[in-house]
Amino acid sequence: MLNLNGISKRFLLNQADKVNQAGMPDPRIQGRYFQALEQISLDCKPGEVLGLLGQNGAGKTTLLRILSTALTPDQGDIQFNHQRIKQDIKLYRKQIGFLSGTTGLYERLSGYENLIYFARLYGLSKTEAANRIRQLASGLNLNDFLHRKLSEYSTGMKQRIAIARAVLHQPKLVILDEPTTGLDIIAKEVILDFITYLNKQGVSVIFSTHDMSEVSRLCHRVCLIHQGKNQFIGTIEQLKQQTQTVELHQAILSLMSSEIPKFKMEQISC
Numbered sequence: 001m002l003n004l005n006g007i008s009k010r011f012l013l014n015q016a017d018k019v020n021q022a023g024m025p026d027p028r029i030q031g032r033y034f035q036a037l038e039q040i041s042l043d044c045k046p047g048e049v050l051g052l053l054g055q056n057g058a059g060k061t062t063l064l065r066i067l068s069t070a071l072t073p074d075q076g077d078i079q080f081n082h083q084r085i086k087q088d089i090k091l092y093r094k095q096i097g098f099l100s101g102t103t104g105l106y107e108r109l110s111g112y113e114n115l116i117y118f119a120r121l122y123g124l125s126k127t128e129a130a131n132r133i134r135q136l137a138s139g140l141n142l143n144d145f146l147h148r149k150l151s152e153y154s155t156g157m158k159q160r161i162a163i164a165r166a167v168l169h170q171p172k173l174v175i176l177d178e179p180t181t182g183l184d185i186i187a188k189e190v191i192l193d194f195i196t197y198l199n200k201q202g203v204s205v206i207f208s209t210h211d212m213s214e215v216s217r218l219c220h221r222v223c224l225i226h227q228g229k230n231q232f233i234g235t236i237e238q239l240k241q242q243t244q245t246v247e248l249h250q251a252i253l254s255l256m257s258s259e260i261p262k263f264k265m266e267q268i269s270c
């Protein structure tokens with residue numbers, strides 16, 4: 001369904017980017033540029049849930065923003081259903097839904113008003129919009145607060161409205177950037193159940209996460225990005241076999257082991 005071939009993206013270097021998480025000079029720095037993604041190739045099959053993993057700053061959001069068309073890659077090619085997305089970017093956008101880190105919702109409107117507004121932008125008629133919102137309100141447990149102003153919402157409530165907005169137009173591929181980060185256990189559960197529901201409807205999902213329990217529960221395959229490069233793509237079983245580990249988080253850690261700062265006791269001896 002979705003094929004990425006050799007995607008690269010660099011940014012003009014910011015002083016803050018000169019060291020990595022471990023406090024070491026970042027090998028992605030090339031002169032005045034920071035190579036955020038380098039030659040990423042991957043695919044997402046129809047009806048698949050693909051988890052995008054990697055430590056902070058690995059390049060996950062950059063990749064998801066490229067998939068959403070919010071960012072343009074410097075190199076590489078993206079195909080959706082065997083057609084280059086550049087050939088008809090409007091058609092591609094109609095077929096995807098994107099949840100970014102910022103909700104981009106209107107605080108002065110109610111959840112319902114926000115959803116109606118975006119549904120109409122997507123070209124749904126008033127009746128279609130109302131029916132779709134009713135359906136999503138039930139799937140995402142929105143009914144108790146749907147008509148309250150967004151400014152009164154908790155983070156979890158806003159996130160559920162943002163997810164509803166991303167799928168109003170019934171996209172075939174849904175791209176979610178850390179959909180559950182910072183949410184309480186109930187809100188998380190609602191969103192994970194909703195991803196499962198979407199997938200059962202035949203929707204493909206690509207989502208980034210730092211939560212290994214979500215990965216085990218939802219993902220058919222995972223893709224590990226490390227310092228802007230694709231370190232692994234395959235099933236969780238294949239990942240465990242490749243790294244000869246039994247636990248998922250150990251498998252991930254072993255592929256990033258050179259990055260883990262070693263804590264030295266002698267440094268704090270009195």
Ligand SMILES: Nc1ncnc2c1ncn2[C@@H]1O[C@H](COP(=O)(O)OP(=O)(O)OP(=O)(O)O)[C@@H](O)[C@H]1O
Pocket residue numbers: 011012013014017034036054055056057058059060061062063
């Ligand atoms: N517009 C930009 N200009 C300069 N550097 C950027 C820009 N966007 C991202 N970067 C850098 O690219 C790197 C990858 O960032 P990105 O947000 O894609 O990482 P991530 O894997 O999503 O991290 P996290 O898990 O913390 O969200 C980071 O070092 C970031 O500072």
